[in-house]
Amino acid sequence: xxxxxxxxxxxxxxxxxxxxxxxxxxxxxxxxxxxxxxxxxxxxxxxxxxxxxxxxxxxxxxxxxxxxxxxxxxxxxxxxxxxxxxxxxxxxxxxxxxxxxxxxxxxxxxxxxxxxxxxxxxxxxxxxxxxxxxxxxxxxxxxxxxxxxxxxxxxxxxxxxxxxxxxxxxxxxxxxxxxxxxxxxxxxxxxxxxxxxxxxx
Amino acid sequence: xxxxxxxxxxxxxxxxxxxxxxxxxxxxxxxxxxxxxxxxxxxxxxxxxxxxxxxxxxxxxxxxxxxxxxxxxxxxxxxxxxxxxxxxxxxxxxxxxxxxxxxxxxxxxxxxxxxxxxxxxxxxxxxxxxxxxxxxxxxxxxxxxxxxxxxxxxxxxxxxxxxxxxxxxxxxxxxxxxxxxxxxxxxxxxxxxxxxxxxxxxxxxxxxxxxxxxxxxxxxxxxxxxxxxxxxxxxxxxxxxxxxxxxxxxxxxxxxxxxxxxxxxxxxxxxxxxxxxxxxxxxxxxxxxxxxxxxxxxxxxxxxxxxxxxxxxxxxxxxxxxxxxxxxxxxxxxxxxxxxxxxxxxxxxxxxxxxxxxxxxxxxxxxxxxxxxxxxxxxxxxxxxxxxxxxxxxxxxxxxxxxxxxxxxxxxxxxxxxxxxxxxxxxxxxxxxxxxxxxxxxxxxxxxxxxxxxxxxxxxxxxxxxxxxxxxxxxxxxxxxxxxxxxxxxxxxxxxxxxxxxxxxxxxxxxxxxxxxxxxxxxxxxxxxxxxxxxxxxxxxxxxxxxxx
Amino acid sequence: xxxxxxxxxxxxxxxxxxxxxxxxxxxxxxxxxxxxxxxxxxxxxxxxxxxxxxxxxxxxxxxxxxxxxxxxxxxxxxxxxxxxxxx
Numbered sequence: 001x002x003x004x005x006x007x008x009x010x011x012x013x014x015x016x017x018x019x020x021x022x023x024x025x026x027x028x029x030x031x032x033x034x035x036x037x038x039x040x041x042x043x044x045x046x047x048x049x050x051x052x053x054x055x056x057x058x059x060x061x062x063x064x065x066x067x068x069x070x071x072x073x074x075x076x077x078x079x080x081x082x083x084x085x086x087x088x089x090x091x092x093x094x095x096x097x098x099x100x101x102x103x104x105x106x107x108x109x110x111x112x113x114x115x116x117x118x119x120x121x122x123x124x125x126x127x128x129x130x131x132x133x134x135x136x137x138x139x140x141x142x143x144x145x146x147x148x149x150x151x152x153x154x155x156x157x158x159x160x161x162x163x164x165x166x167x168x169x170x171x172x173x174x175x176x177x178x179x180x181x182x183x184x185x186x187x188x189x190x191x192x193x194x195x196x197x198x199x200x201x
Numbered sequence: 202x203x204x205x206x207x208x209x210x211x212x213x214x215x216x217x218x219x220x221x222x223x224x225x226x227x228x229x230x231x232x233x234x235x236x237x238x239x240x241x242x243x244x245x246x247x248x249x250x251x252x253x254x255x256x257x258x259x260x261x262x263x264x265x266x267x268x269x270x271x272x273x274x275x276x277x278x279x280x281x282x283x284x285x286x287x288x289x290x291x292x293x294x295x296x297x298x299x300x301x302x303x304x305x306x307x308x309x310x311x312x313x314x315x316x317x318x319x320x321x322x323x324x325x326x327x328x329x330x331x332x333x334x335x336x337x338x339x340x341x342x343x344x345x346x347x348x349x350x351x352x353x354x355x356x357x358x359x360x361x362x363x364x365x366x367x368x369x370x371x372x373x374x375x376x377x378x379x380x381x382x383x384x385x386x387x388x389x390x391x392x393x394x395x396x397x398x399x400x401x402x403x404x405x406x407x408x409x410x411x412x413x414x415x416x417x418x419x420x421x422x423x424x425x426x427x428x429x430x431x432x433x434x435x436x437x438x439x440x441x442x443x444x445x446x447x448x449x450x451x452x453x454x455x456x457x458x459x460x461x462x463x464x465x466x467x468x469x470x471x472x473x474x475x476x477x478x479x480x481x482x483x484x485x486x487x488x489x490x491x492x493x494x495x496x497x498x499x500x501x502x503x504x505x506x507x508x509x510x511x512x513x514x515x516x517x518x519x520x521x522x523x524x525x526x527x528x529x530x531x532x533x534x535x536x537x538x539x540x541x542x543x544x545x546x547x548x549x550x551x552x553x554x555x556x557x558x559x560x561x562x563x564x565x566x567x568x569x570x571x572x573x574x575x576x577x578x579x580x581x582x583x584x585x586x587x588x589x590x591x592x593x594x595x596x597x598x599x600x601x602x603x604x605x606x607x608x609x610x611x612x613x614x615x616x617x618x619x620x621x622x623x624x625x626x627x628x629x630x631x632x633x634x635x636x637x638x639x640x641x642x643x644x645x646x647x648x649x650x651x652x653x654x655x656x657x658x659x660x661x662x663x664x665x666x667x668x669x670x671x672x673x674x675x676x677x678x679x680x681x682x683x684x685x686x687x688x689x690x691x692x693x694x695x696x697x698x699x700x701x702x703x704x705x706x707x708x709x710x711x712x713x714x715x716x717x718x719x720x721x722x723x724x725x726x727x728x729x730x731x732x733x734x735x736x737x738x739x740x741x742x743x744x745x746x747x748x749x750x
Numbered sequence: 751x752x753x754x755x756x757x758x759x760x761x762x763x764x765x766x767x768x769x770x771x772x773x774x775x776x777x778x779x780x781x782x783x784x785x786x787x788x789x790x791x792x793x794x795x796x797x798x799x800x801x802x803x804x805x806x807x808x809x810x811x812x813x814x815x816x817x818x819x820x821x822x823x824x825x826x827x828x829x830x831x832x833x834x835x836x837x
Binding site: 023027036037132137140 | 421446
């Protein structure tokens with residue numbers, strides 16, 4: 001009673017989607033907290049969001065959306081075109097975009113630290129409650145998201161190695177597909193984080 | 202249920218616990234991805250942690266023998282009820298049935314060879330053990346055992362100087378393990394069913410595990426992030442729960458109970474599923490209302506995720522919210538009641554045999570009913586105001602969790618023992634153990650209900666002298682109860698080593714696990730079974746008309 | 751199956767991003783949050799359908815998962831909101 005390779009691919013996709021579901025619920029909990037405090041302090045949230053750079057946020061959004069494109073092209077290159085070298089290039093590009101995202105984020109955080117707008121900072125302590133909560137949530141949510149970006153980059157790097165080492169091939173591409181799903185989820189979470197923190201009108 | 206597994210009764214392949222090539226003995230167990238071995242790893246772990254938590258409970262009851270007892274300090278008592286709660290809830294009751302019996306039997310019940318993700322399954326166990334050791338380590342290391350109650354309410358959990366982050370991190374790991382187990386169970390149920398095993402031909406125990414797995418996947422992440430927020434709040438002061446920064450302590454309670462209420466359905470649904478398997482077998486009659494019971498499991502899982510605010514009626518939640526949650530709480534009682542009616546209706550005009558598994562099943566019904574009815578008292582706003590945070594609540598949830606899930610677990614143990622180990626146990630001794638346990642249980646927890654109604658608060662290490670007599674009765678009840686537990690486990694352990702050989706199908710069950718050898722071989726089935734009718738069609742009925750379901 | 755569709759989706763995502771950023775710059779008041787959330791939901795749906803292949807997915811279970819997640823979150827957030835707003 002051998003499990004066919006085809007069946008394994010289906011299982012692993014179902015399992016991966018269920019895992020993504022749990023990730024959505026994790027961030028969902030944070031979105032819940034955000035929703036409650038924004039409802040209580042709408043003006044403070046707006047004021048605090050003015051401290052963020054819309055340019056940086058838009059840049060990062062563009063970076064991640066493009067990385068999603070290169071991720072899906074990587075999978076397409078392997079599954080439809082059977083061109084592992086091209087796959088590897090697209091994977092490298094995706095990882096590169098992830099790195100770029102983190103660099104921008106590091107600059108953003110650095111700027112906040114400089115202005116004293118981080119948890120327990122003296123300057124933040126002088127601001128109204130809504131702004132304190134906004135920045136508490138900002139660091140928590142973008143921090144947790146960045147952690148997932150890092151994990152995604154690690155996973156994609158392993159995929160890159162496996163594609164080059166022929167452990168992942170056109171016939172055995174389920175794990176690459178699942179890695180792609182994970183990366184896209186990371187992108188989707190940012191698609192929501194961006195307007196909620198940067199575009200409060 | 203027709204099957205082509207001719208190996209019933211024969212030991213043509215190795216039983217699952219004999220060495221199967223790779224690594225011998227204990228190391229073989231610790232590295233095996235076979236679902237039966239993993240089920241046993243969990244059984245050993247869960248029962249060990251259960252024992253630790255029972256001991257903590259016994260110590261607490263000794264403290265409560267007199268109002269001026271100095272057996273434990275106040276701090277020690279607080280730590281004890283906290284750790285008793287954490288171990289029981291996160292290490293025993295939530296994982297218990299899905300990881301032990303779900304792992305061991307789900308693949309067999311649906312005619313499969315293993316779970317969908319065997320390696321992930323083993324990883325789940327290691328995650329569970331790591332979380333368990335972190336929690337237990339937090340008792341001994343650093344600043345001392347957690348004393349916040351298993352509910353970790355803010356602001357105390359933010360300020361208490363004991364090992365809150367460590368304990369919280371341990372629970373976080375346990376949550377991750379639970380999510381992975383849930384993913385495995387959902388995928389396995391969808392993907393690994395044998396030919397002919399449609400969803401509505403699955404045993405109801407599988408429906409129980411399946412509904413539970415959805416709650417595990419959807420609700421557990423919420424407590425995961427909540428615990429992370431506690432750690433972040435303590436480490437960095439982000440402010441989300443800190444009132445001095447605008448944070449709302451009640452928001453913590455929302456987040457906590459959004460998981461922890463559905464968690465009680467994680468606890469009870471698998472047990473109910475097993476009970477649904479037992480009633481047909483021991484009444485030798487098809488279950489009354491199969492589809493209703495199956496859908497009621499889904500209904501309990503979903504409606505049960507809407508009622509969490511009933512833990513917060515007196516915490517400062519708005520009146521509107523309290524009213525809405527109270528209404529939803531009454532709704533969720535309906536599918537549970539439907540199950541009870543259907544089980545009892547199954548017995549009507551059946552040929553009932555009260556063997557030990559069924560004895561525990563009947564005990565389940567009685568105790569779950571009492572627990573459920575006391576839940577109505579707590580669910581109603583006016584009466585909850587008086588009973589909240591009293592022994593009434595403690596009595597209620599011990600009836601439901603211990604009387605429900607616990608007795609469901611014991612029923613499963615006695616039902617599946619011959620299958621798992623190929624040995625039988627002493628029925629008479631099992632029956633006597635049950636009686637002792639049942640008497641002790643009720644003496645203990647019924648007294649708690651009375652004490653709570655009379656105003657005795659929970660989580661107090663001392664009390665007004667007027668409660669002394671009842672406290673003593675409760676403690677004596679606890680001793681009898683623990684005695685019964687000891688007898689029950691002792692009987693099974695003895696049978697494990699010295700029991701007589703069991704047949705393949707000692708109860709005349711019609712589900713797939715009874716069509717294979719006792720104990721099962723490593724691959725479960727020699728040939729893939731083909732299913733042609735429902736799970737509770739017994740010999741007479743099978744002959745009469747196989748075109749059943 | 752051509753890969754060009756992926757570029758089209760990417761362009762659409764960038765356009766939607768531009769729209770949402772521009773809208774935020776205008777003074778639209780309280781409807782602003784609804785607009786940005788609708789656009790974010792649209793972008794996410796496009797990623798789900800095309801980049802994550804849900805559009806060509808045959809299994810019903812997988813197509814239902816995201817709606818289930820959203821429904822679950824909506825309930826959790828909704829009932830909690832009900833408390834926060836009525837205190």
